[in-house]
Amino acid sequence: xxxxxxxxxxxxxxxxxxxxxxxxxxxxxxxxxxxxxxxxxxxxxxxxxxxxxxxxxxxxxxxxxxxxxxxxxxxxxxxxxxxxxxxxxxxxxxxxxxxxxxxxxxxxxxxxxxxxxxxxxxxxxxxxxxxxxxxxxxxxxxxxxxxxxxxxxxxxxxxxxxxxxxxxxxxxxxxxxxxxxxxxxxxxxxxxxxxxxxxxxxxxxxxxxxxxxxxxxxxxxxxxxxxxxxxxxxxxxxxxxxxxxxxxxx
Numbered sequence: 001x002x003x004x005x006x007x008x009x010x011x012x013x014x015x016x017x018x019x020x021x022x023x024x025x026x027x028x029x030x031x032x033x034x035x036x037x038x039x040x041x042x043x044x045x046x047x048x049x050x051x052x053x054x055x056x057x058x059x060x061x062x063x064x065x066x067x068x069x070x071x072x073x074x075x076x077x078x079x080x081x082x083x084x085x086x087x088x089x090x091x092x093x094x095x096x097x098x099x100x101x102x103x104x105x106x107x108x109x110x111x112x113x114x115x116x117x118x119x120x121x122x123x124x125x126x127x128x129x130x131x132x133x134x135x136x137x138x139x140x141x142x143x144x145x146x147x148x149x150x151x152x153x154x155x156x157x158x159x160x161x162x163x164x165x166x167x168x169x170x171x172x173x174x175x176x177x178x179x180x181x182x183x184x185x186x187x188x189x190x191x192x193x194x195x196x197x198x199x200x201x202x203x204x205x206x207x208x209x210x211x212x213x214x215x216x217x218x219x220x221x222x223x224x225x226x227x228x229x230x231x232x233x234x235x236x237x238x239x240x241x242x243x244x245x246x247x248x249x250x
Contacts, residue, residue, distance in 0.1 A: 005034040006056075007041065012049045012193030013186055014042035014092075017056055024059035027105050028068055029076070032083030039086040049197055050189035053087055053113060054097040054182060058121065061106025069133070080105060081137045088112035088138075091201050093192045097185040098122040098173070104131075111142040114204075116173040117188065119181045122164040124172060126155045147172055196235040202226040 003020035016038050018025040027035075035053075042048045055061050063069075064080050072080065084105060087094050096102075096113035103125040110116050110124065126143075128135040135156060144152040147170045154160040167173040177184040192200055206226060210219045230236055 003028065003031055005031060005038050007038040009042065009045055009048055011186070012047060013052060013189050014038070014045070014048045014050070015052045015054070015182065016042070017054050018061055019056040021056055023065060024062035024101070025055040025106070026062045026065045027080060027083050027109075028065045029079050032080050035083035036086040039090050043091055046197060048092065049195065049200055050093045050095065050192045051087070051090055052095045052097055052182070052185045052189065053109065054185070055100065055106075057099055059100040059106075060096075060098045060102040060122065061109050062101060063104030063106045063127065077136060081108075084109040084112045084137060088142075091204065093189070093200065093204060095185045095188055097181045098124075099181050101125060103127050105137065108137045108139050108142065111139065111146065115188065116167070117175050117177055117181065117184055118164040118167055118173040119177055120164050122167065122173070124155070124162040124167055126159065129157065130159055196230075196233065199226075199230045199233070199235070202230070 003023070006015075006017040006019050008015050016035065018027070018031065018035070020026060020028075020031060039051065042051050068076065068080065087096075087109060094113040094115070096110045096116045097119075098110050098116055099119040100121050101123045102110040103123075104127050107124055107126060126135065126139070128139070140152070140156060143155060146152075147155075151160075151170050155162060162170060162172060164173070164176050168176050174188075175184075203226075206223055209222050213219050213222065
C-alpha cells in the first residue's frame, strides 16, 4: 500500500487522513506535500466549512520520518513543516481527531489545529530531546500558549507524556471521546457547516487577530467592520426571518 493522505469532502467537512501504517503515519516529504495540497483543496472548495485531520489507526502521527529528518538541512526541515503548518495557516476551522500517539512533528500537527479531541489511546509526546534534537516548527510557541509554561516545560524539557484524560485536564484537548472519534469530530464541526461560510472565515480571522490584542477596546474595533458586513448580508436576513417565525409560532 502506498503511503498517502486520504481526503474526502462530504457534508461540508473535509476529512484528511494520514495513511502510512508501516511507519505509524510518520511524515515524509511527500506526505507533508500531499497534506499541504489537501488543505489547499479544502480551502478552495466552497462546499467545505471545516477540516478534520486524523491518522489511520492505531497512531495519529509518529512524527517526521527519521531517515528524512536525519538527512534534512534547512530546506528539508521547512518542507516537513509545510504539512502541519498548512493546518496552522488554514482559513477554515480545523479539528484534530487524535486516536493514538502524536509524537514530535505529529504533536506539532495536533497542536496546529484549532481544536483537538482525543480517543482513550491518545498520547502527546514531544520526544525532541530524547532524540537529541531541538524542537522545531514552532512547537515551543504552540505548546506554551495551550498549556502554560510549567506544563510546556514538563513535556518539552522533561519528556512528560500526556495521555488522553490528562490532555483534557491540561487544556491540550477539548474532550475525550469513548466512541467513534471521527463521528464526534463531525458532530463538533456541524455548527460550522451550518454557518455562512464567509462569516465563518471572517470570524476565524478575527480570532487570530484578537488573540494578540491586550485591550478590550481594540477587540471591539477589530470586530465592528466584519460584524456590520454580516448584518447587511442576505444570509442574516434569511436566518433572522426564520428565527422570528419560529418564535412567533411558539
